[in-house]
Amino acid sequence: MAVMSRIGEKVAPLSRQRALGIFYAVVGFLILILFSRDVQAGDLATLGLNTPRSIEWVKLPDLVLPVLPTVWVLGLITIGLGSYQALRGFQKTGWLLGVVSLAFLSTFLVWAARAGSFSLIGILSASLQLATPILLGALSGVLCERAGVVNIAIEGMMLGAAFTSVLVANVTGDIMLGLAAALATGALLAAWHAVMAIEFKMDQIISGTVINIFATGLTNFLNQRVMQVYQNLNNEMTFPYISQVFPDLAKIPIVGPLLFDQTPIVWLALILLVVIQVALFRTRWGLRTRAVGEHPRAADTLGINVFRVRYTNVILGGMVAGLGGAYFTLGSVGRFDKQMTNGRGFIALAAMIFGNWTPVGSFASSLIFGFTDALQVKLQILIGKVNIPSEFLLMLPYIVTMVVLAGVVGRVMMPAADGQPYKKQ
């Protein structure tokens, strides 16, 4: 509120900070214990840096790591960081969680590839790819929530857009029209959310839930009654990979497979990331958006139309979510499948929160989720060696989501007026 407390600069010792440190140290010990099992002294793990498409003259040597020393080094680093956090405490702890997760996952990778090989570049490329819909969803969330409207309907918007994109692309035979339909679907569902949340001041969680249920129900129904019956409406339609259009780009070592063996939607997402990040913090639109999300009454007294800003942002957010929906179909498998978004819209929300409502932060956390997702897929292949039931592996992205959210709650700064309908006096 306007009257701010000036006292309380001295923060009480938080046992929570200590608990986190202890937790990280335990993770360090787990690394040491879990990943030294079944390892022979002198086992080597080969991490591939090439794809089959890489041509001979730019091939890089594979990364070969001795398993046990790697486990020890990363394990001890994690224990060290955890202990420091428990005893002294770092100023900022967001990165710590990232480092610890990364250490855990890297050791896991090395362990899984023990006495064998594993395509590192393949998993990184897949991470970026799988991070894309999460990033788009998170950007959609950033657009809406920075203006003060909670959007938990990202999942529904993506699902609806995934459906219409396939349908329109097939009916018209034009994949660009399919993409346009995805954007339009996102915008339309967002406009609905906006009217309920802004105009009728409905609880935004309820409004978003309604859209999620509606999108799930309607796409399930239409999928069964239309797509299954007229199979030619659900033909595979995808954008060509960039490397298919510019084959030489894919031959560049590392960067090639990582950035160019991808659907153009990945690039659109990266461009949007930069544009939104810059616009939010350096343009008039961004300043007004953030003002409306923090203190709409103050913005109103300066002649800013709070309702218009909110409508614009929610609808733009819907379009970005729509693009995320198109990723699942036009950018990936090319066909619609029921409930194919599979909770990615909600993971996107987690990524946005973990990213502290900033585009760049959202991108970093999307990559963590994308990496987990890619890892889970790769591990299904390595199943014999890893010896973990596949059901548990499938849970991995969701478990990471929960751990991450539990770790950051209370540390991030949500826009102050997020979720609160604005009433004129």
Place this chain on the structure above:
Amino acid sequence: MAPLLELDSITKQFPGVLANDHISLTLEHGEIHALLGENGAGKTTLMNILYGLYHPDEGKILVRGKEVRISSPDQAIHLGIGMVHQHFMLIPPFTVTENVMLGEEKLKNGVFLDRAAVAERIRAISEQYGLQVDPELRIRDLSVGAQQRVEIVKILYRQADILILDEPTAVLTPEEVEDLFRIIRGLVKRGVSIIFISHKLKEVMAIADRITVLRGGRVVGTTRPAETNSAALARMMVGREVILTVDKKPAEPGDVVLDVENLQVLNDRKQVAVDGVSFQVRAGEILGIAGVQGNGQTELVEALTGLRGITGGRTRILGKETTKATPRQILETGVAHVPEDRQRDGLVLSFPVADNLVLNTYYLPPIATGIVMHRGPILAEAEELVERFDIRTPSVEVPAANLSGGNQQKVIVAREFSRPIKLLIASQPTRGLDVGSIEYIHRQLVERRDNGCAVLLVSPELDEIMSLSDRIAVMYRGKIMDILPAEKATREQVGLLMAGVSA
């Protein structure tokens, strides 16, 4: 020359209330015109009309001699009208620069915000008017006084020359009030004209060139400080003779009732809000806690009444340990609590008056037997209290929300005072009340004291503290700066302590 601003016969009707009834007012060039009136007299409504937030039902507005229609703050700004709202309209995580430029952004290359240029302007304005505003700081790191100066910079940045200040001193220390007055006089010298809204007689007498008094939505009269005095103004404001001082006998302190030792309490953000506070309140005395709002008083009162956990130190009531006691256990030791925010913590607004009157006894006979509540005794009890405490309500069955602020407060007072109490904790008991209700509440407090009750009074209104307390404790940044006997304490001394300057 035509007056700078002229309001002619402005009328505004809200459902059930005639907020402004043919109000006419002029503001001359370079004038400080004070608008004096109690809460609900229509001051803020009138200014919101002038600022384009409300639309008048009747009447016209002339700026520089020309009739204008103001339908949004945007238009008001372009007419050169700026307003400092009672609750600041600043965005805490933004910098001063961002707050100032919002809505009137300077761009470079047509796209990007030109923060540097705006910061430069702010420095220039700050220099010119002696405002001491650093454009790079974030609002959440500024003191209340500094935030108010940012609000003024916001208006000067827009080159407004009509400045409306809505209750600008409510959140300031006496020191900061002096600063503000100095700034206001400087602004006037440089050609800004000011409408100063207040309900504080002293301030209006000190700063205004002309004073217009509003009561019940009408203009009672316009006068000048030289032609009137506080008592006459109070009479105009309230409509009858008002006793401005509280009559009380010297205190006869008895045994210690409340004993607070080295208390530490955290606020909602888990920061230390009350930092090692110790004091005692004895039977038959009023201990006043002075201090600018937000210095830990809220947390202190919540901790004493069991509403907030205590992280260090101890509290004892009548010798009984209450550090970990629940609100009900504390209440049952004979503690009455008049909370700071009566609408949020004092009443269940949607409940009938009768139910609100038994909120602390609803589980006891004769109102309840076991888990069953009896309507008859509730209504009987309520009727009796309404009678005894003179609560103006159409019936005890109407929701508490329908009552005026003063009568809502009387409901709380009736509920809390009707039990045999040993300790009364009253937090801002007269906030937002009219002079009549204030008199009533003050009399009740003194009467409790004379009946041997220990009273802890928390208030940011220095006048209230000075006139009621037997001893005065000043709170600053979670600590008690000092505890002074009331007869020896001076306003200046307490004011300095409120600003954190110890003698």
